Amino acid sequence: MALRFARSCIQSVLKIVNSLLGMVGIAMIMYALWMFRVWQKHMAGPSPPPFFGPSDAPIPWFIYTILGLGITLCFITCSGHIAAETANGCCLYIYIVFVFLLLVLEAAVTVDVFLNNDWEEDFPEDTTGNFDDLKSFVNDNFDLCKWIGLSVVAVQGLSVLLSMVLKALGPHRERYYESDDDYTPDGAPLLKNYVPQTSYVVGDPVYGSKSDSWNIRINSKAAR
Known part of the structure; x- marks a missing residue:
């Protein structure tokens, strides 16, 4: 019972932590769409460019x-x-592999930025200017961005840890059974008021004791 309760709690916490990652992903998608809208307005032309931009x-x-x-x-x-x-x-x-690869990518970018003085040359030129705007925002609000980045990394690490604990606890055993009749006798002592099933043999019904049945047979033969 305690194991089942602990497993349910870890599942709930993992879902909550995982939802925070989803919120970060949705925020990034909205930010990308906003940047794309600004880039569309910035482009010259009678009509806005398509999603992938004009060919030139x-x-x-x-x-x-x-x-x-x-x-x-x-x-x-x-x-x-x-x-x-x-x-x-x-x-x-x-799930653990996906989050771990994401952490490795983030760690590689962070190490390149802090240890390489010419890290901007590793990225192609951004003609939209959004990359420069983001750098300026990070420089002006470095403490806030630092705590946001650390929080995201902590959430990812916590999700990996909870997944490993949930893997160690194992899945719910009752999900592998379709009904109560599918349980093996090994789990019977754990059940309350368990009554073992008795085996029955199909045959002619017998009424009374053996002596009564013997007397009935003798009387029937004497009557003949």
Whole structure:
């Protein structure tokens, strides 16, 4: 009973933590769509450019990168909810791998920014100017951005830890049985007021004791 309660609590906490990742992904998608709208207005022409831009226009790689990261976070959130609900080992492993790869990517970008003085040369030129605007915002609000980044990393690490604990606890055993009749006798001592089923042999009904049945047979033979 205690194990089932602990498993349910960890599943609920994992769903909540995983929802925070989904909120970050949705925020990134909205930010990317807003940047794309601004880029559309900035482009000259009688009509706004299509989503992928005109053929002669530079590709706004920064907008597509933010949009792709947001969609990836939403996909990871969906897989995390499925893994938390089913508590299946394979689903939990896949979810852990996704979050771990995301952490590795974030760590690689962070190390490159802090250790490489020419880190801006590693990225292509952003003609939309949104990348420069984001850098200026981060420089002006470095403390706020630092705590937001640390919070996101902490949420990702906590989701991995909860997934590992849930994997160690295992799935609900009762989900593997379709009815109460499918339980094996090994689990019988755990049930209250358990009454073992008796086996029955199909045959002719017998009434009374053996001596009574013997007297009936003798009397029937004497009557003949």
